[in-house]
Amino acid sequence: MPRTTVPWLYNEFSHSGVNQADPDYPAYYEANMRRFRDFEKVAAEVAAALELTKDDLVVDLGAGTGAFAIPGARHCRKIIAVDTSRPMLDFAAEKARAAGVTNVEFAHAGFLTYEHAGENADAAVSIMALHHLPDFWKTVALSNVHAFLKPGGRFLLTDVVFSFPPDEYEKHLEDEATQIRRLTDNAFADEAYVHYRDEFSTYDWILEGMLDRAGFTIEKKTIHSPTRITYMAKNK
Ligand SMILES: C[S@@+](CC[C@H](N)C(=O)[O-])C[C@H]1O[C@@H](n2cnc3c(N)ncnc32)[C@H](O)[C@@H]1O
Numbered sequence: 001m002p003r004t005t006v007p008w009l010y011n012e013f014s015h016s017g018v019n020q021a022d023p024d025y026p027a028y029y030e031a032n033m034r035r036f037r038d039f040e041k042v043a044a045e046v047a048a049a050l051e052l053t054k055d056d057l058v059v060d061l062g063a064g065t066g067a068f069a070i071p072g073a074r075h076c077r078k079i080i081a082v083d084t085s086r087p088m089l090d091f092a093a094e095k096a097r098a099a100g101v102t103n104v105e106f107a108h109a110g111f112l113t114y115e116h117a118g119e120n121a122d123a124a125v126s127i128m129a130l131h132h133l134p135d136f137w138k139t140v141a142l143s144n145v146h147a148f149l150k151p152g153g154r155f156l157l158t159d160v161v162f163s164f165p166p167d168e169y170e171k172h173l174e175d176e177a178t179q180i181r182r183l184t185d186n187a188f189a190d191e192a193y194v195h196y197r198d199e200f201s202t203y204d205w206i207l208e209g210m211l212d213r214a215g216f217t218i219e220k221k222t223i224h225s226p227t228r229i230t231y232m233a234k235n236k
Pocket residue numbers: 012013020021033061062063064065066067068082083084085088109110111112126127128129132133
C-alpha cells in the first residue's frame with residue numbers, strides 16, 4: 001500500500017505552527033532570510049561538506065524557496081527539491097527559472113509522502129525543516145531518507161535542535177528570539193515563539209538516537225548555538 005493512502009499517516013501538509021502554505025509567505029520568508037543568510041556561500045559550504053560532484057543526484061527535503069537547491073544545483077547533476085508548501089515550491093521554481101537553473105526538479109511532497117523513483121540518491125539535504133514533524137514521525141522521515149540514499153550516501157541535516165540543559169530552556173529560547181529580532185523584522189522574530197509553542201524541535205540526544213536507529217552514522221556534529229545544530233551523517 002503506498003504510504004500516502006494509509007489512514008493513520010501524519011498529515012504533513014497541515015502546517016502546524018507557522019503557515020508556510022500561505023501564498024504571501026514565500027516572499028516574506030525570502031526577504032527576511034536574505035537579511036542574514038548568504039545563500040550562495042552556504043550552498044557552497046554544504047556542497048563541500050557533502051563532497052558533491054557533477055555526477056551526484058541530491059534530494060533537498062523542505063527546500064522552501066530554494067535557498068540551497070538553486071545555488072546548490074551548480075555543484076551536482078540534479079537536485080530534487082521537495083516541499084509540502086505549493087507556494088514555496090512555485091516561488092522557488094520561478095527563482096530557478098529567472099536564474100537559468102535547469103537541473104532542479106520540484107516535488108510537492110514531504111518527508112513522509114515523498115516517493116523516490118529511479119536510481120537511489122547520492123546525497124540528501126534538509127535545512128530548518130525536520131522540526132515540522134513530531135518526534136515519532138521524525139524517525140519515520142529519517143528512515144525514508146535512509147531508504148532512498150545509496151549505501152554510504154551522505155546526509156546533511158541542519159535544524160533548530162536543542163543542546164542546552166533542560167532546566168535552562170527559558171533562557172535559551174528567549175536568547176534565540178532576541179537574536180532573530182536583531183536580524184529580522186519583529187513579526188518574523190515572533191515566529192520563534194510560534195515555533196516553540198506549536199512546532200516540534202527536540203533535544204540533540206533524542207535526534208541523535210533517531211539518526212542512529214534510522215540507519216545513519218553521525219560523522220560530524222556542529223553546534224552553531226544552543227538552539228541550532230548541523231549533522232553530517234552517512235548511510236550505514
Ligand atoms: C523554515 S523553512 C526552510 C526552507 C529552506 N530549507 C531554507 O533553508 O530556507 C521550512 C520548510 O519546510 C517545509 N515543510 C514543512 N513540513 C514539511 C514536511 N513534512 N516535509 C517537507 N517539507 C516540509 C515548509 O513548507 C517550508 O518550506
